[in-house]
Amino acid sequence: MDAEERLTLEKEIIKKAQDIEEIIKTYLPKEEGLQRTVIEAMHYSILAGGKRLRPMLMQETYRLCGGQGDCVKPFMAAMEMIHTYSLVHDDLPAMDNDEYRRGRKTTHVVYGEGMAVLAGDALLNYAFETALKVFDSCEVDGVPLADRYRAGTRALSILAKKAGIYGMIGGQNADLEAEEAGELSTDQLIFIHEHKTAALIEASMMIGAVLAGADEETVSALERCASHIGIAFQIQDDVLDVIGDAGDLGKSIGSDEKNHKQTYVSLKGLKEAEKEVQSRSEEALAILKSLPGDSTFLQKLTEYLIHRNK
Amino acid sequence: MDAEERLTLEKEIIKKAQDIEEIIKTYLPKEEGLQRTVIEAMHYSILAGGKRLRPMLMQETYRLCGGQGDCVKPFMAAMEMIHTYSLVHDDLPAMDNDEYRRGRKTTHVVYGEGMAVLAGDALLNYAFETALKVFDSCEVDGVPLADRYRAGTRALSILAKKAGIYGMIGGQNADLEAEEAGELSTDQLIFIHEHKTAALIEASMMIGAVLAGADEETVSALERCASHIGIAFQIQDDVLDVIGDAGDLGKSIGSDEKNHKQTYVSLKGLKEAEKEVQSRSEEALAILKSLPGDSTFLQKLTEYLIHRNK
Numbered sequence: 001m002d003a004e005e006r007l008t009l010e011k012e013i014i015k016k017a018q019d020i021e022e023i024i025k026t027y028l029p030k031e032e033g034l035q036r037t038v039i040e041a042m043h044y045s046i047l048a049g050g051k052r053l054r055p056m057l058m059q060e061t062y063r064l065c066g067g068q069g070d071c072v073k074p075f076m077a078a079m080e081m082i083h084t085y086s087l088v089h090d091d092l093p094a095m096d097n098d099e100y101r102r103g104r105k106t107t108h109v110v111y112g113e114g115m116a117v118l119a120g121d122a123l124l125n126y127a128f129e130t131a132l133k134v135f136d137s138c139e140v141d142g143v144p145l146a147d148r149y150r151a152g153t154r155a156l157s158i159l160a161k162k163a164g165i166y167g168m169i170g171g172q173n174a175d176l177e178a179e180e181a182g183e184l185s186t187d188q189l190i191f192i193h194e195h196k197t198a199a200l201i202e203a204s205m206m207i208g209a210v211l212a213g214a215d216e217e218t219v220s221a222l223e224r225c226a227s228h229i230g231i232a233f234q235i236q237d238d239v240l241d242v243i244g245d246a247g248d249l250g251k252s253i254g255s256d257e258k259n260h261k262q263t264y265v266s267l268k269g270l271k272e273a274e275k276e277v278q279s280r281s282e283e284a285l286a287i288l289k290s291l292p293g294d295s296t297f298l299q300k301l302t303e304y305l306i307h308r309n310k
Numbered sequence: 311m312d313a314e315e316r317l318t319l320e321k322e323i324i325k326k327a328q329d330i331e332e333i334i335k336t337y338l339p340k341e342e343g344l345q346r347t348v349i350e351a352m353h354y355s356i357l358a359g360g361k362r363l364r365p366m367l368m369q370e371t372y373r374l375c376g377g378q379g380d381c382v383k384p385f386m387a388a389m390e391m392i393h394t395y396s397l398v399h400d401d402l403p404a405m406d407n408d409e410y411r412r413g414r415k416t417t418h419v420v421y422g423e424g425m426a427v428l429a430g431d432a433l434l435n436y437a438f439e440t441a442l443k444v445f446d447s448c449e450v451d452g453v454p455l456a457d458r459y460r461a462g463t464r465a466l467s468i469l470a471k472k473a474g475i476y477g478m479i480g481g482q483n484a485d486l487e488a489e490e491a492g493e494l495s496t497d498q499l500i501f502i503h504e505h506k507t508a509a510l511i512e513a514s515m516m517i518g519a520v521l522a523g524a525d526e527e528t529v530s531a532l533e534r535c536a537s538h539i540g541i542a543f544q545i546q547d548d549v550l551d552v553i554g555d556a557g558d559l560g561k562s563i564g565s566d567e568k569n570h571k572q573t574y575v576s577l578k579g580l581k582e583a584e585k586e587v588q589s590r591s592e593e594a595l596a597i598l599k600s601l602p603g604d605s606t607f608l609q610k611l612t613e614y615l616i617h618r619n620k
Contacts (some may be wrong), residue, residue, distance in 0.1 A: 115483075124477050173347055
C-alpha cells in the first residue's frame with residue numbers, strides 16, 4: 001500500500017466510523033429521569049471518538065456474507081457498549097488507574113469512582129438490552145420466524161461468551177494477576193492477547209456472519225481469521241512501542257520498557273515479533289480470500305490495522 | 311400466622327432455598343484455567359448463604375402459572391447472579407464500602423478491589439450466558455419452536471430491562487446521588503425502593519409467568535404484585551431498624567438514625583410506614599388470590615417476607 005492509497009483508505013475508514021457513530025447514537029438511552037447521571041456517564045464514555053473497529057468489522061462481515069437490512073445494527077451498538085464498559089472499568093484506580101484516554105479525562109475522573117463502576121455496569125447490561133432489540137425489528141422477507149430467532153439467539157450467545165470469563169473477562173483476569181505477580185510467560189501473554197483483545201474481534205466477525213445466515217464452516221473460518229487479526233494487532237502494539245514514531249503514536253515510545261511491562265517483544269525479541277505479525281496477517285488475508293463474496297475492503301482494513309504505524 | 315405455623319413455613323422456605331442453591335451450583339463455571347481466580351471470586355460471592363428469594367419467587371410463579379420442566383432453571387440461576395453482582399459492586403470502597411456481609415468478609419476484602427470489580431462484571435455477563443442456555447435445553451412437547459423462542463427472548467428482555475438503567479441500576483444511580491447530596495424526598499425514596507429493590511422481584515415473577523406461557527394480563531398483574539412486595543419489603547426494613555429486635559435482626563437497631571440515613575420512617579413517621587406496608591401487603595395478596603391456580607405458598611411467602619421481624 002503506497003502513501004496515497006493509505007490516505008484514501010484512512011478517509012474511507014473515518015467516513016465509515018462516523019456512520020457507525022450515528023448508528024450507535026440511535027441506540028443510546030435518553031439523558032433524563034432520576035437515572036440521568038449514569039446515562040450521561042454512559043454517553044461520555046462511549047462518545048469519546050473511538051475507531052469503532054469492532055462494529056466496523058461486524059458490519060463488513062455481515063455484508064461479505066450477504067447480509068441485508070438492519071439486523072446487524074443493534075449488535076454493532078451492543079458490541080461498542082461492551083468494548084466501552086471494559087475500558088471504563090479498566091481505567092479505574094483499582095485496575096490500571098488511568099486518568100486520561102485519547103486525551104480526555106477518564107469516566108471516573110469526571111463522574112467519580114462509584115458512578116464509573118455503575119456506568120460500566122450500565123453499559124454492559126444495556127448492551128444486552130440493545131442486542132435483544134434484534135427481535136423487535138428484524139423483519140427479513142422470506143426467512144422463517146424460527147430461523148430468525150435461531151440466528152438472533154446464536155448471535156447473543158456468541159456475544160455473551162466472548163465478552164465473559166471464557167473471553168474478554170478471562171483475559172482481564174490473567175492480565176490483572178500477571179501484573180500483580182510481576183512476571184509473565186509467553187503462553188500467558190498469548191492467552192491475554194487472545195482473550196482480552198481477540199475475543200471481541202472474533203465475536204464481531206462471527207456475529208456479522210451468523211446474522212447474515214452464513215453456514216457453520218464460514219463462521220468458524222471467520223473466527224480463526226479474527227483471532228489472527230486480534231493477536232497480530234496486539235503484537236504490533238508491542239512492536240510500535242519499541243520502533244514507532246512518538247508523534248504518530250500519541251504516547252511516549254519505550255513506555256512498556258520503562259514500566260517494566262513484559263510484552264511479546266521483550267519475551268521473544270523484535271525480529272520474532274515482526275515475523276509473528278507478518279505470518280498472522282497472511283493467515284487472516286488467506287482466509288478472507290478463500291471466502292466467496294467481495295472481501296476487498298475487509299482485506300485492506302486488516303492490512304491497515306495490522307501494519308499500522310500508530 | 312401463629313408461632314408454630316411460622317416455624318413450619320420457615321423450615322419449608324429453608325428447604326426450598328437449599329434446593330435452589332443446588333440448581334445455582336449446576337450453572338456455575340468450573341474453577342479452572344487462567345481465569346480461575348475470577349471464577350473463584352464468583353463462587354465466593356454467590357455461595358454466601360443468601361435467602362434465594364428472587365429465584366424462589368420465580369420458581370413459585372412458574373409453578374402457579376402451570377409451568378413444568380426445566381425452562382425456568384437457567385433464569386433462576388441468572389437472577390441470583392445479577393442480584394449477587396449488584397451486592398459485590400455495592401460493597402466496594404467507592405460505593406458503600408462494606409467489609410462484611412452476612413458475617414463474611416466481602417469479595418473485595420478477600421480478593422482485592424480490582425478482582426471484585428471484575429467478579430461483578432463476570433457475574434453480570436455470566437447471568438446472560440446462563441439465561442441463554444434456555445435455548446439449548448428447553449424442549450417442551452407440543453409447544454411450537456417459535457413460541458418457545460418468543461417466550462425465551464421475552465424473558466431475556468425482561469431480565470435485561472429490570473436489571474438495567476430503567477430498573478435496578480437506575481435505582482442505584484438515584485441512591486448514590488441522594489447519598490452524595492445528603493437529602494432525599496419521598497418521591498426519590500419510592501423511586502429508589504421501586505428500582506433498586508422491587509425491579510428484580512418484578513422481573514422474577516414476570517419471567518416465571520412468561521416462561522410458563524401466561525397471558526399478558528397475568529404477567530402485568532404479577533408485575534404489580536411484585537412491585538408491592540418489593541416496596542413493602544424495603545419499607546419494613548426501615549421499620550425494623552426502629553422497632554426491631556437487635557438479636558433477631560443481626561444488626562444494631564437505630565443504625566439508620568445514627569448514620570443520618572433518610573428512610574420511609576424518618577420521612578413519613580412510623581405509623582404511616584406501617585400503614586403503607588399493610589396496604590401494599592393486602593394489594594399483593596389480593597392479586598395472588600385473583601389468579602387461577604394454587605397460590606397458597608406464594609401468599610404465605612409474601613406475608614412472611616413483608617411481616618418479618620428480622
